[in-house]
Amino acid sequence: MLHSYSSEIQTHKKPPKPLNFVNSSLNSFRSYVSLHPRFWIFIGFISIQALIIFVTRNSPLCFTDRSAAVSAHSAAVAECPSGRVYVYDLPLEFNNDLLLHNCTDLDPWNWQCGIASNGGLGGPATELRRVLPENLSKSWYRTNQFASELIFHNRILKHKCRTLEPESAAAYYIPFYAGLAVGKNLWKNDTAERDRPCEMMLRWVQSQKFWKKSNGSDHFMTIGRITWDFRRLTDPGKIWGSSFLNMPEMRKVSRFIIEKAPGDSRDVSVPYPTGFHPKSEKIVTDWQNFVRDFNRSSLFTFIGATREWVSRDFRQLLLSYCYNETSLCRVVDCALTQCSTDSSAIFESLLASEFCLQPRGDSLTRRSVFDCMVAGSVPVFFWKRTAYEQYEWFFPGEPESYSVYIDHEEVRNGTISIKEILTGYSKEEIRRKREKVIETIPRIIYGIRNGGLGSSKDAFDIAFDGILERIKVEKKWTNLL
Numbered sequence: 001m002l003h004s005y006s007s008e009i010q011t012h013k014k015p016p017k018p019l020n021f022v023n024s025s026l027n028s029f030r031s032y033v034s035l036h037p038r039f040w041i042f043i044g045f046i047s048i049q050a051l052i053i054f055v056t057r058n059s060p061l062c063f064t065d066r067s068a069a070v071s072a073h074s075a076a077v078a079e080c081p082s083g084r085v086y087v088y089d090l091p092l093e094f095n096n097d098l099l100l101h102n103c104t105d106l107d108p109w110n111w112q113c114g115i116a117s118n119g120g121l122g123g124p125a126t127e128l129r130r131v132l133p134e135n136l137s138k139s140w141y142r143t144n145q146f147a148s149e150l151i152f153h154n155r156i157l158k159h160k161c162r163t164l165e166p167e168s169a170a171a172y173y174i175p176f177y178a179g180l181a182v183g184k185n186l187w188k189n190d191t192a193e194r195d196r197p198c199e200m201m202l203r204w205v206q207s208q209k210f211w212k213k214s215n216g217s218d219h220f221m222t223i224g225r226i227t228w229d230f231r232r233l234t235d236p237g238k239i240w241g242s243s244f245l246n247m248p249e250m251r252k253v254s255r256f257i258i259e260k261a262p263g264d265s266r267d268v269s270v271p272y273p274t275g276f277h278p279k280s281e282k283i284v285t286d287w288q289n290f291v292r293d294f295n296r297s298s299l300f301t302f303i304g305a306t307r308e309w310v311s312r313d314f315r316q317l318l319l320s321y322c323y324n325e326t327s328l329c330r331v332v333d334c335a336l337t338q339c340s341t342d343s344s345a346i347f348e349s350l351l352a353s354e355f356c357l358q359p360r361g362d363s364l365t366r367r368s369v370f371d372c373m374v375a376g377s378v379p380v381f382f383w384k385r386t387a388y389e390q391y392e393w394f395f396p397g398e399p400e401s402y403s404v405y406i407d408h409e410e411v412r413n414g415t416i417s418i419k420e421i422l423t424g425y426s427k428e429e430i431r432r433k434r435e436k437v438i439e440t441i442p443r444i445i446y447g448i449r450n451g452g453l454g455s456s457k458d459a460f461d462i463a464f465d466g467i468l469e470r471i472k473v474e475k476k477w478t479n480l481l
Contacts, residue, residue, distance in 0.1 A: 080161035082468035083170020087156055088208065090175055094201050095153065098180040106142050106341045112184065114142060120150030121277050121448065127344040128275075131351070136287055139278045139448075142341070145367040147273050148258060149177040151446055152222040155460050159450055161468075166210050171471045172219045174253070176201045179224030182242040186229065191239055194232075198244040206249065217252040217478075218471050226259035226363045227267055254470070256463050259365040260390060268467060269390040271444040271459045272367035274374050275343060278447055281454030288438050291376030294351050298330045299422055300380065301353035303346055303368055305334035314359045314382065314408055322357075325419060343371075350375035354430055355404065355422055360386055370444055373402075378433045380422070382408035393466050394443045394459060402436040 099116035105123055107113035114122045118141065125140040132140065153175045156162060163169050181197040188194075205211050211219065223230065230244040244250065245261075253266060260267030278284050306316040322329035330349045337345050346368075350356055356372035357380050364385045372379050381387055381403055388399050396402050404425075410416040425433075442456040452458075457465070 080468075082465065082472045084161050084163035084168060085156060085159070085171050085173050085468065086163055086166040086169035086210070087153075087173045087175060088205065090201070091204065094181070094197065094204075095149075095175050095177045098177045098184075099150070106144060108338055108340045111144070111146065112180065114144040115147045115150055115180070119154040120144075120147040120273070121446075122147070122275070125275050125343055127342055128347065131344050131348055133290065136283070136290060139283050139287070140275045140343075141277055142343075143273045143275045143277070145258075145272050146179055146183070146224040148256065148270065149175075149179055149222045149224040151273060152256060152460065152463075153177075155446075155450055156464070159464070161464075169210070170218065170475075171468055172210055174201075174205060174219055174221040176221055177224070178221070178230065178242075178244060182229060182244065183225055186241065189239070191232065191242075194242040195244065198230075198242055198247065202247065202249045215252055216249065217474065219252075220254040220256070220467050220471070222256040222270075224258065226365070227257050227261045227264070228259070228363060231261065254467055256467070259363055262385070262389060268393070268463065269365075270463050271391060271394055271446075272365070272370050273446055274367070274370045274444075276374050276445050278445070279449060279452050281452075281456055284442055284445075284453055284456060288376075288441060291351065291374075291441075292434070292438055294376065296352055296354050296377075298349075298353040299328040300355040300357055300418070301330040301332070301349045301377070302357040303332040303334065303339065303349060303371075304359070305339075307362070312412070314412070317412065318357055318359060321418065328419060328423075346371060347375055350377045353377050354434075355380050357418070358382070358386060359408070365390055373437050373444060374441055376434055376438050376441075378403060378430065378437055380404045380406060380418070382406055382411065391444075393462055394440070396436055396440060402433055402440060404433075 100110075100112045101116050103110060103113035104117040105114050117123055120143070122142040122144060125137070125142050128140045129137045131137075156173055156175075166172070176198075178198060178201075181201075182194050185194045205216075205219075227245065229241045231246055232239065232241040232243040233246075245255075245264075245267075251266070254268060255266060256268050256270045258270060258272050260269040276287070278287065300322075302318045302322045304315050304319070306319060307313050319331065319333060322331045330353055332339065332345050332349050334340075339346055350372055354377065356368075356375075356377040358366065358369050358372060360366065360383050361368070364383060366386070369379055369387060379387070379402075382405075384405065387395060387403065388405075399405065404421065406416060406418060406421055411418060442453055442458055443462060444459055446460050447453050447458040450460075453461075
């Protein structure tokens with residue numbers, strides 16, 4: 001049977017009227033569509049593409065906005081290549097309320113005094129005006145050696161890579177002042193009291209959404225005392241300190257700390273805060289020139305006090321040695337001089353000496369190491385763990401380039417003489433070591449504000465950038481596994 005639109009039949013019919021022609025055309029169109037659906041799908045696709053081209057060619061602003069967004073993202077990545085940090089808004093009982101706000105200056109009888117003032121930097125060190133040039137003395141403060149918790153907290157709050165949106169953060173900062181919380185109870189016999197604020201803080205942070213996502217592996221904090229104050233053992237005879245760093249919740253949390261435990265990668269040792277807090281790169285350069293050109297009349301110095309409760313106290317040995325070598329050694333006996341509150345005697349002696357003797361402190365490390373180096377004096381160590389196995393991010397990689405090592409046991413048994421070793425260095429060898437020390441100064445000080453040292457990074461910058469990069473790398477490895 002022939003279709004109604006066949007040419008054979010149409011030749012035998014009269015020409016249709018206009019209306020019939022239209023109806024016939026529509027019927028023919030419908031019939032063709034039904035018989036050739038793929039053709040019309042193709043036509044529809046071509047039409048959509050033409051419409052898209054028309055719209056985009058007449059809407060150039062869409063591409064401008066996208067380009068601007070990409071540029072803004074690239075700039076953000078360049079500014080903070082390891083990501084941004086979110087600072088938890090902890091209840092004040094875990095930080096601000098722990099400070100002694102009515103004790104704003106250093107006090108030899110109260111270690112907590114002076115931490116709260118000036119963002120942890122302390123008040124001006126006016127006693128140094130008689131020792132230092134006026135333009136440099138203004139950059140010196142009476143800084144408490146346990147103030148790093150407050151210093152780091154304030155710097156991070158004002159950092160360009162801080163974000164107020166936790167969803168966009170690569171890392172999370174816990175501003176818990178553990179050193180202050182535990183420190184005030186260290187000399188009490190109540191171990192539960194030392195642990196209580198740490199346990200309360202951990203319960204709070206564990207309730208946070210972003211802790212639950214990582215179990216703390218992208219979280220970090222600052223602890224202003226040595227690691228051993230937070231590693232109380234279960235042995236009843238060893239009841240010193242808190243068990244904070246032994247708590248299971250802390251296994252993945254990174255922490256800046258002034259003395260780390262060997263073998264614990266979550267401890268990152270950072271320099272003790274000294275009193276030097278410059279606000280510009282020029283002041284740092286002026287200081288470096290000042291200590292480089294200072295006339296050093298003594299070969300070495302020792303600054304410290306004996307520890308009567310310590311068996312075979314090495315400090316006592318060094319004090320006695322220096323008192324017997326007055327032509328070579330300058331002594332600052334901190335039992336007679338208020339070293340903790342008057343830095344003028346300390347810096348007079350450090351500036352005037354080629355070398356400074358650095359035995360271990362009450363623990364393996366001591367703040368005096370950093371005072372010594374900031375003054376441009378070459379440190380002499382008697383324990384490798386006082387410096388060489390700490391502060392790897394900050395000190396030069398070759399210990400002999402900036403320091404001298406003399407084994408304490410060989411000094412004690414008389415097989416080595418401090419005087420003979422130090423007098424054996426030529427002026428040129430001492431100059432080279434001093435130059436390395438001076439070069440290191442920006443890396444071991446805390447500037448007064450972020451970005452204040454220009455092209456140089458200070459200790460905070462190095463620590464902050466380093467921990468963010470480490471968290472970033474750890475996340476990449478975790479995603480690959």
